Amino acid sequence: MATTAPRKRAPKKAAPKPSPATQWDDGLEPVRIGQRPETVEMRTLFLIDDVEYKVPAKLDPRLGLRYLREARDPSVGAVEALARVTVDFLGEDNLRALEESPGLTQQDVTDVLTIAQRIVLGQAKAAGNPS
Numbered sequence: 001m002a003t004t005a006p007r008k009r010a011p012k013k014a015a016p017k018p019s020p021a022t023q024w025d026d027g028l029e030p031v032r033i034g035q036r037p038e039t040v041e042m043r044t045l046f047l048i049d050d051v052e053y054k055v056p057a058k059l060d061p062r063l064g065l066r067y068l069r070e071a072r073d074p075s076v077g078a079v080e081a082l083a084r085v086t087v088d089f090l091g092e093d094n095l096r097a098l099e100e101s102p103g104l105t106q107q108d109v110t111d112v113l114t115i116a117q118r119i120v121l122g123q124a125k126a127a128g129n130p131s
Contacts, residue, residue, distance in 0.1 A: 053094045
């Protein structure tokens with residue numbers, strides 16, 4: 001049997017240094033935003049007949065920013081903005097499961113929406129006011 005030499009990995013490329021035109025006078029650099037492989041942590045929001053229906057543990061920051069933008073828009077307003085973002089946060093599969101559940105009560109709907117909206121509002125406010 002022939003032996004092969006171990007493969008050498010190509011060196012990782014360093015992030016390019018910002019050009020002088022993009023650097024701030026006090027040494028701050030621009031924030032780099034791009035594709036980041038990320039695993040989304042999911043949490044169970046409700047169960048139907050012992051089947052778990054999950055939502056992201058953290059609100060997608062784009063949804064939080066959209067809520068803040070739409071809530072200020074007089075043609076949308078805070079209530080409609082919250083409804084839109086909550087529906088997107090819950091996802092189509094979760095909504096369909098709720099709609100098709102014969103055992104669903106008004107209290108179930110209230111409980112699910114209350115939890116979802118607390119997540120949306122809490123994290124949307126944090127997105128608009130980073131500390």
